[in-house]
Amino acid sequence: MIIVMKAGAPREAIGELKESLEKQGFTIHESIGVSQEVMGIVGDTSVLDPEQFLVHPWVEKAMRVQEPFKRANRLFHPEDSVIDVSGVPVGGKKLAVIAGPCSVEGKEQMETIAASVKKSGAVMLRGGAFKPRTSPYSFQGLAEKGLELIRAAGDSQHLPIVTEIMSADKIPEFVDQVDLIQVGARNMQNFTLLKELGKLNKPILLKRGLAATIEEWLMSAEYIMSEGNENVILCERGIRTFETYTRNTLDLSSVQAVKKLSHLPVIVDPSHATGKAWMVPQLAKAAIAAGADGLIIEVHNDPKHAWCDGAQGLTPDTFAQLMDDLRVLAPVLGREL
Numbered sequence: 001m002i003i004v005m006k007a008g009a010p011r012e013a014i015g016e017l018k019e020s021l022e023k024q025g026f027t028i029h030e031s032i033g034v035s036q037e038v039m040g041i042v043g044d045t046s047v048l049d050p051e052q053f054l055v056h057p058w059v060e061k062a063m064r065v066q067e068p069f070k071r072a073n074r075l076f077h078p079e080d081s082v083i084d085v086s087g088v089p090v091g092g093k094k095l096a097v098i099a100g101p102c103s104v105e106g107k108e109q110m111e112t113i114a115a116s117v118k119k120s121g122a123v124m125l126r127g128g129a130f131k132p133r134t135s136p137y138s139f140q141g142l143a144e145k146g147l148e149l150i151r152a153a154g155d156s157q158h159l160p161i162v163t164e165i166m167s168a169d170k171i172p173e174f175v176d177q178v179d180l181i182q183v184g185a186r187n188m189q190n191f192t193l194l195k196e197l198g199k200l201n202k203p204i205l206l207k208r209g210l211a212a213t214i215e216e217w218l219m220s221a222e223y224i225m226s227e228g229n230e231n232v233i234l235c236e237r238g239i240r241t242f243e244t245y246t247r248n249t250l251d252l253s254s255v256q257a258v259k260k261l262s263h264l265p266v267i268v269d270p271s272h273a274t275g276k277a278w279m280v281p282q283l284a285k286a287a288i289a290a291g292a293d294g295l296i297i298e299v300h301n302d303p304k305h306a307w308c309d310g311a312q313g314l315t316p317d318t319f320a321q322l323m324d325d326l327r328v329l330a331p332v333l334g335r336e337l
Helices: 011-023 050-055 107-120 143-157 168-177 191-197 214-226 253-261 270-274 277-289 316-332
Strands: 002-005 027-032 037-042 059-063 083-085 088-090 096-100 124-126 161-165 180-183 204-207 232-236 266-268 294-298
Touching: 002 011, 011 027, 011 037, 050 059, 083 232, 088 096, 096 107, 096 316, 107 124, 107 143, 107 316, 124 143, 143 161, 143 168, 161 168, 168 191, 180 191, 191 214, 204 214, 214 232, 214 253, 232 253, 253 266, 266 277, 270 277, 270 294, 277 294, 277 316
Parallel strands: 096 124, 096 294, 124 161, 161 180, 180 204, 204 232, 232 266, 266 294
Antiparallel strands: 002 037, 002 059, 027 037, 083 088
8 A cells, every 4th residue: 555645745744644554563665756755555454444544634645556566666666766886877867788798707808898898888797607507517607706707807997797696695795796686587586585685785686587477576576675675676688488589588568567567777688588699789779769777788709609608699899889879879768878
């Protein structure tokens, strides 16, 4: 349930109403906008009658929230959220482009790619140190050594780093070394991990699950937010369908759906969605046209010899051209790069 206060409602009146609800055992989520405040009531609201709040002189309206997600719901937070990642905003007018290799392979590789994507305009560096692979015999990542290498490469170019966490026991290392912690598609419903990440004051990049509905995706965000961490960025990375030509099926309609249902920023990963480098530039531009707040793109200095997913990695030159194209496209859509 949400309560919308009238414009100019005094803090004393809002405080009294909040205190009254908290005494009944409810948790109150406050969203303060430019002209009014919204209070989201979390708990068993079936015992409350929305009409009873209208007797309060400063309540404009009260209504039930139909969706099971609350803190992630736009009704609870009407204005778009902008998440700060070590000084880089994600959400709002400015687009955020994250780039780097699928996996960290070595010092020279990471330094070369970091310098290249920074020059082209990327604002964050990605790279996998811990790799969840379908086959136990595939390359699993350099683990802690990989984490050190991407951190060093990011520091050398003053780029925040993004990398995937696999289990809760790695949280202390990630808190110390990672700017944006990624939860991959396979862990989207690892609720134990999500709840632990919810206890942090650290931005989380939550990828959509392999075959997750939009509601399931937002409910996973709710798990993180319900523990107190509201710094969540959503990532559409394609879903599994009957189509096999591409690695996954990129669901750009999810961007608009999420924008309607939630206040959280959403970025798109056209690399994992397609698995084909030649498709990435056009779908990256389509994602921005669809309303995405940014992109996460795989870039490799030698895709043919990449240790992981080389077929979907852009060369530095192709990535640079894409960024040039986005600089032309962004203003047309009312965005900045």
